[in-house]
Amino acid sequence: MISAAHTLPSPRLAVLGAGRVGATLARVAAEAGLEVSIAASGDPAAIALIAQVLAPGAEPRWAADAVRDADVVVLAIPLHRFPAFDPGLVAGKIVVDAMNYWPPIDGVQEMFDDDRYGSSEIVARRLAGSTVVKAFNHIGYHELESERLPPGAPDRRSLGVAGDDPMAVASVSAIVERIGYDVVAMDSLRAGRAFEPGGPVFGAALSRDEFALAVRQAAAA
């Protein structure tokens, strides 16, 4: 799957959120040679300096403009801002959900307080017009930058990419690869529950084999 992903044209990325995760992700994606725009909840002027210093190469834009010109949109906003997020904004797009539901840190949230579903499944249900893929949620924002390695490096860390749509999973996997990580792809958002806080890969630096084993064992348990 990974070699197939490499043959796809380079996708244009819109990162929604210019905080810890959004700024870092925009930076590493721009450094990987992707076309990247970044947006927060308002005027791009408010994040111009953040983009310039922390994510050189990523263009600060209004969210609607960034999304319109993008193939893949990353949601890197606090989960508690998600209920007010307009699904229409990202309709028709591949949406990477990098958000976490983590009550001890962020408090309990009604929309996500349902242990029958993973948080990305709840996100996907609400973003019914988009194709949701879960990725980047289980790595600390600072590691996302410092742990990148070129393909084939012996200690290369693996990141998970999970989604119901194989094409979308392939495009997102290609981005993850280009940024500097191996990919363990999972064929459903449901399986992506293994990436959640408290799960076997959350915050763990694992190779592809270790990662695959950890999620398999968790699924069997």
Add this chain to the structure above:
Amino acid sequence: MNTTPDLAVPDPQFPIVLGLDTFGDVTRDEHGQLLSHAQAIRNLVEQGVQAEAVGLDFFGIGEHHTPDIPLSAADVVLSAIAARTERIRLGSAVTVLSSDDPVRVFQRYSTLNAVSNGRAEVILGRGSSVDSFPLFGYDLQDYEELFDEKTNLFAELLKGGPVTWHGNTRAALVDQDVVPHLESGPFPAWIGVGGSPQSVIRAARYGFSLMLAIIGGSPQRFAPFSQLFGQALQQLSQPARPVGIHSPGHVAHTDEQAFEEFWPHYLAMIRQVSKTRGFRTPTKESFTREIGPDGALYVGSPETVAQKIAANMTTLGATRFDLKYGMGGLSHDKLMSNIELFGTKVAPRVRELLG
């Protein structure tokens, strides 16, 4: 706008400040028995007095609300230290401003400033624990608005004179005289930042200094935050302000001794926290990385710790370093020895290295 940012350079107009921060964890006696909260607090006063005796510039106490860290009223303890010291600066590290009332925080620290003859400071921030939110009836989901509005109000209060302020998170103030008045201008106020770019911009906008709280991973990765702060100050036509570093550590006579004293308690602490927060528990290897040149912890002999502090202050353009010492389970004696070594060996060596 389009120039590449310069490397972070320590601003020579700010003096080098070397200090200690503590959360005031409950320690154990020589038999391994946990001390009472009251005794731990009395010991903390002794530690603050010791910090001045060994020549340090700053002593700070955090805010927590748990049985193992019962230091919920730092300013009261700082006031006791103030009464027994003359020179050392005293402050919070940090004050969880979002779940407090900025007017009360100002009043308490303005009082401390009076008691101490102008030695009070505050570091405002979130800290890494969230206990104060349910305790005081705040919703964590309002965090951003609470912090933004309250830092804004605090900046107004620090200017001195009557304050007029409106917001959503507290009653409005109209031409309100808030007492006690400042004697000679605002006391130093910092914003503690753990990685949020918006917080860096906010510190610049409201005219606070920047305290980088680096508690894990490579310190060098914070260099862009110093740059962001400097450029934001410039863009907002604010005067230059100092950047500081707050990081955990432990100093003993040798590297081995420091490792052996610190590691078991560090492991136990992270194990405890990871139960509720889903952190990874550290391994000996990951810990060794954290105490090495590319990690966030300052654990070792005075020379090891001094070298690392000087290197990171230079890389990050910082003129201040606060070692967060003390870790639940370390005894009062070990902490006193850490303070002594930090004051008499580490601090002079850092000054020497920074030239």
